[in-house]
Amino acid sequence: MKLRFCLKKEWAHFSRTxxxxxxxxxxxxxVIVYPMLFKFTGVLMKELSEQVLSISMGSSGQDFFGGMTFGDMAExxxxxxxMYSTTMASVFSITLLVFMLILGSAAGGEQKKRAMIIPLCSGLSTKHYVLAKFILYPLVCFADVFLSSMLCGALCNALFPNNTxxxxxxxxxxxLAGVYIVFAVCVFISLGIxxxxPGVMAAVVFVxxxxxxTVLQMVEQNFGSIKYNPFSLVNLVSGEMLASPDFSLPDNTLNIALSVIIxxxxxxxxxxxxxxVLNAKKINNREEKKPEF
Known part of the structure; x- marks a missing residue:
């Protein structure tokens, strides 16, 4: 009952702004803009390969990076x-940063503005105050990322004919994308509180x-994949899971399960x-005034 009241308070604060x-x-x-841009880029490159450079799709021609032809790059x-994996890589970076900036008020902003109110006389405690934040905001972010990722997949299947x-x-x-966002948002909210x-912590967490x-990618290129950690979820979603037709789910089940649990x-x-930490702090909402002389 007490937790429900705190959830209502957080939801009112969240939904009415x-x-x-x-x-x-x-x-x-x-997830809507990026696939559209990729579609336009693909059509443009196809036209260039056929009309301007006279290079047909998939044919041998001038080599670019990695020995790829212009037609291969257009393909x-x-x-x-x-395209889905590339879009999700942007979702992880851009969306997470926006989430942290928006949730700054809930992640320590109330303490900073001296607007933190916990009616102890009603039986509420710091535990209820904090738990409401760690239930509501991660769940909303999970649902948002999950639904947007599903929409991204549907758009990619509709716009791009190969490797559906x-x-x-x-x-x-x-x-998995939603679980990773939950992890990152919880870390940010905790550090902000x-x-x-919250503003400083948003920058710190993002950096x-x-x-x-970046370091994990460099290590993986030299020593093989690093599994069983939250960042492994990012590598799966924005990497081989849907981009590679050779991906085997049974071979990655343990990695997925442990990464989610961790x-x-x-x-x-x-x-x-x-x-x-909040229990150990002394909450003081009074504005400190300097003496007048």
Whole structure:
């Protein structure tokens, strides 16, 4: 009952402002605009290969990077799985940054503005205050990313004729994308509440995640894939799961399961950390005034 009241308060704060619409628009805008741009680029490259450069699709011609012909490069823009994976890579970066900026008020912004209110006389506690945030916002972000990923797959299948996306893998990929976003959002909310500096933490989390992904990619290129971590979900969704026709789900089941479990476990740990830190803090909503002389 007490948790429900806190959830209602968070939902009212979230839905009656631009924040809810911003979260929805952020993900759906990316998954709609990017496939359209890729479609236009593919058509343009096909016209160039046939009319301007006189290079037919798939024929041998002038070599570009990696020994690919211009026709081979144009052919990539007709691959539904590859275009989906490329779009999802942008979803992970752009959407996550927008989410963190929008959720700054809930992730420590109230403490920073001295607007944090917990009616202890009604039986509510810091635990209820924090848990409501870790339930509502990650769930909304999960649903948003899941639905937008499904829409992205449907658009890619409709726009690109080659390597169409399997429905079962699309559902799994969308769920994994949602789990990763839940992990990242929980880390951000926890650090924002602990430091009362959501703006700084948004920048820190974004930079750290970007650097970590870059380092892991470099390590994987030299020493093989690194499994069983939240970033493995990103590599699967924006990499081989749908882009490669040779992807084998049974061979990756353990990696997927453990990566999901670890991501959710870290999310729970971050919520407990936020509760512990906020309990140890002295909440003071009074504005400090300097003495007048």
């Amino acid at each position: 631009f924040r809810f619409a911003g979260v929805i628009i952020a993900a759906f805008a990316v 990539m823009y007709f691959d539904a799985g590859l 996306i399997n429905a079962g893998l699309l559902v799994l990929s969308s769920a 602990c430091t009362s500096k 750290v995640i970007t650097i970590t992904q 991501s959710l476990a870290v999310s729970v740990i971050m919520s407990l950390l936020a509760i512990a």
